[in-house]
Amino acid sequence: MLRVGIVAEGKSEWFVLEEMMRAIHPDIDFQRIRPDISATGSPYGWRGVKAWCQEFGGRLDTFMTGVKGKELDLLVIHADCSMAHNAGANRPCPPAVDTADALRDVVVRQWLRLAAQPPRVLVTHPSRSTDAWVVASLEPPYRRLASIECEDSVENELVARHLLRKKDGEVKKPEGKYRPLAEQAAQRMSEVCAHCTQAARFVEEFQAVLAVVQLERTPEL
Amino acid sequence: MLTRFTVKGFKSLLDTTVELGAVNVFIGANGSGKSNILEALGVMGAAAFGSVEPETLRYRGVRLGLPALYKTSFKGQEPHQAIELDAEAGAAVYRLELDNPIEEPLAKWRIISEKLTVGRTLPLVERQGRGGMIRVIQGQVIGGLSFNEQQSMASRMVDLLEVLRAQQQGEVRQETVEAQELLAALKGYALFAPVTPVLRGTAEDVARDPLGLGGSGLPTAIQSLLNEEERTLGPFDLDEVWEMIEWAQDVSAAQGSEVPLSPAVPTKPIILKFVDRFMDQERNTLSAYDASEGALYVLFMLALASHPKAPRIFAVDNFDQALHPRLAAALTRMVTSHLVREGKRQMLVTTHNPLVLDGLDLRDDRIRLFAVERGRNGATQINRIVLSEELLAEADKGMSLSRLWVMGRLGGVPRSI
Numbered sequence: 001m002l003r004v005g006i007v008a009e010g011k012s013e014w015f016v017l018e019e020m021m022r023a024i025h026p027d028i029d030f031q032r033i034r035p036d037i038s039a040t041g042s043p044y045g046w047r048g049v050k051a052w053c054q055e056f057g058g059r060l061d062t063f064m065t066g067v068k069g070k071e072l073d074l075l076v077i078h079a080d081c082s083m084a085h086n087a088g089a090n091r092p093c094p095p096a097v098d099t100a101d102a103l104r105d106v107v108v109r110q111w112l113r114l115a116a117q118p119p120r121v122l123v124t125h126p127s128r129s130t131d132a133w134v135v136a137s138l139e140p141p142y143r144r145l146a147s148i149e150c151e152d153s154v155e156n157e158l159v160a161r162h163l164l165r166k167k168d169g170e171v172k173k174p175e176g177k178y179r180p181l182a183e184q185a186a187q188r189m190s191e192v193c194a195h196c197t198q199a200a201r202f203v204e205e206f207q208a209v210l211a212v213v214q215l216e217r218t219p220e221l
Numbered sequence: 222m223l224t225r226f227t228v229k230g231f232k233s234l235l236d237t238t239v240e241l242g243a244v245n246v247f248i249g250a251n252g253s254g255k256s257n258i259l260e261a262l263g264v265m266g267a268a269a270f271g272s273v274e275p276e277t278l279r280y281r282g283v284r285l286g287l288p289a290l291y292k293t294s295f296k297g298q299e300p301h302q303a304i305e306l307d308a309e310a311g312a313a314v315y316r317l318e319l320d321n322p323i324e325e326p327l328a329k330w331r332i333i334s335e336k337l338t339v340g341r342t343l344p345l346v347e348r349q350g351r352g353g354m355i356r357v358i359q360g361q362v363i364g365g366l367s368f369n370e371q372q373s374m375a376s377r378m379v380d381l382l383e384v385l386r387a388q389q390q391g392e393v394r395q396e397t398v399e400a401q402e403l404l405a406a407l408k409g410y411a412l413f414a415p416v417t418p419v420l421r422g423t424a425e426d427v428a429r430d431p432l433g434l435g436g437s438g439l440p441t442a443i444q445s446l447l448n449e450e451e452r453t454l455g456p457f458d459l460d461e462v463w464e465m466i467e468w469a470q471d472v473s474a475a476q477g478s479e480v481p482l483s484p485a486v487p488t489k490p491i492i493l494k495f496v497d498r499f500m501d502q503e504r505n506t507l508s509a510y511d512a513s514e515g516a517l518y519v520l521f522m523l524a525l526a527s528h529p530k531a532p533r534i535f536a537v538d539n540f541d542q543a544l545h546p547r548l549a550a551a552l553t554r555m556v557t558s559h560l561v562r563e564g565k566r567q568m569l570v571t572t573h574n575p576l577v578l579d580g581l582d583l584r585d586d587r588i589r590l591f592a593v594e595r596g597r598n599g600a601t602q603i604n605r606i607v608l609s610e611e612l613l614a615e616a617d618k619g620m621s622l623s624r625l626w627v628m629g630r631l632g633g634v635p636r637s638i
Contacts, residue, residue, distance in 0.1 A: 005630070011637075031629050031630060031632070032629050032636070033628055033629055033630065034628075036627070036628060055619060059615060059620070062609070062611045062612050062615060062620075063612075063620070063630070065609065066608055066609040066611055066612025066613075066615075067606060067607070067608055067609075067612065067625075067630060067631060068607035068608065068609060069604060069605070069607060070604070070606070070630075070631070070632060175637050
């Protein structure tokens with residue numbers, strides 16, 4: 001079994017990231033590290049992710065390996081590219097990769113204060129939001145699929161199709177409604193990856209970590 | 222001391238083993254199965270007493286239920302036919318298999334199999350067949366007893382073991398002593414759940430000596446532990462106790478008529494009387510009815526952990542309820558260090574209070590923390606939490622046990638919130 005910790009902006013990202021990973025490797029125990037439950041401070045959004053990274057960046061190894069029998073094989077850190085302008089990492093989109101690369105650099109060097117991304121840490125920046133991966137899996141296909149990674153508020157498509165509801169100006173994403181959408185995105189991973197370069201990158205990097213873990217666990221002949 | 226406990230087929234415990242220490246704290250989401258492991262031990266305690274039936278279960282704090290509720294039954298699977306329980310204490314192992322038909326259940330559960338083993342020898346005692354004769358064995362048959370299928374042999378084994386012990390010497394004799402102690406400890410086990418109205422003396426309880434399951438009998442228990450000259454409450458320093466209960470400076474048991482209490486309050490003849498340190502001397506006595514409930518829960522735990530007649534193995538469900546988090550941590554530290562120092566009793570508790578974890582010194586192997594979670598099939602999984610020295614050293618730099626738990630790093634948290 002693989003044990004994966006997730007530090008994410010919000011709960012809906014848990015569902016998408018979990019389902020994508022589970023579609024590749026079904027036997028995973030997820031530990032949802034962030035967002036937390038505090039009603040004050042910044043439990044949700046990139047500020048919460050940043051605060052967590054700043055606090056734990058210098059002791060990631062202790063955090064990941066210190067609970068015996070529950071060592072994390074992988075820690076996924078998520079921040080959407082929609083916040084990149086706050087970190088001076090906004091780049092023209094398309095291509096989505098430029099902003100994602102710049103933001104990853106900020107997360108690793110400034111937030112985690114590390115020289116390079118550690119091998120068991122996967123920093124992911126769906127561009128511009130993780131909802132794009134879900135919308136990219138819809139049938140009939142979204143009409144602006146070609147630019148889906150660079151669109152703000154792509155989540156409105158889920159409201160327009162009556163898959164989610166908007167309340168007080170905010171799209172509500174309860175697990176009961178959003179998890180099936182995340183499952184669908186994972187089932188249609190190849191379509192999603194074809195239109196979302198950062199989803200493809202996430203899948204590729206996760207598979208690389210998985211291969212290393214499996215190799216380490218293979219008994220020597 | 223119970224060192225290992227295995228449960229198969231009881232409620233959400235499909236197949237679960239815990240390796241126990243002197244102090245065992247179980248954390249987990251509501252409904253994860255924390256209480257089930259404590260109740261399973263109560264079922265075994267009832268069997269060790271003689272039979273598994275409503276009366277013996279209730280006396281041990283086990284919620285009464287039909288076989289359909291007791292037997293593990295997950296979607297797509299046949300219900301477990303029998304409940305298997307296996308308790309180890311050092312070299313002694315007591316194994317038990319119980320059954321009761323789901324259709325037309327019996328008042329008493331059937332004992333399907335029962336075995337007591339010590340060391341690596343043949344079973345010391347083993348039930349043979351469904352009911353009928355059981356035989357005392359140790360390489361050879363040395364005696365026998367007859368039982369019906371709803372009666373455990375454990376209750377009478379203690380006497381047989383006494384006979385055996387008299388014939389033994391050295392290591393073998395020590396093993397027999399361990400077997401006797403295991404059965405006695407199981408028989409005395411109870412799952413307590415302190416309840417404020419009972420502690421206040423206004424509600425009924427399942428009475429036990431010295432403390433009822435909900436906290437009845439507390440005044441008498443406290444009175445017997447108090448030593449005013451030495452300023453102690455059993456093994457505890459009274460001044461340290463009053464440091465936790467800041468508003469009080471004295472406690473004793475009193476007749477209901479000796480404390481200021483409305484005659485309309487239906488209370489017990491003997492109740493606790495507190496002296497408030499802040500109030501005017503003429504009006505500074507309070508009964509348990511008016512005292513802060515936190516003080517009652519603190520005194521309950523101290524009495525349970527130290528009273529000479531209290532069970533050798535006991536469990537408390539949500540022992541920290543009604544306690545301020547810092548008080549819960551301080552009480553945890555006090556009770557835990559006493560139990561470890563004394564080395565005679567064993568405690569299993571559940572908590573939802575993160576700060577309780579900060580009162581546990583997990584560097585001591587006798588103090589153990591367990592995360593209780595449901596697996597994907599719904600079966601309860603119980604995992605001991607062991608932290609590296611490096612992580613423990615980070616406790617005062619923001620990575621305390623309480624924080625790691627709330628953050629989700631230890632497990633034992635609700636998954637969707």
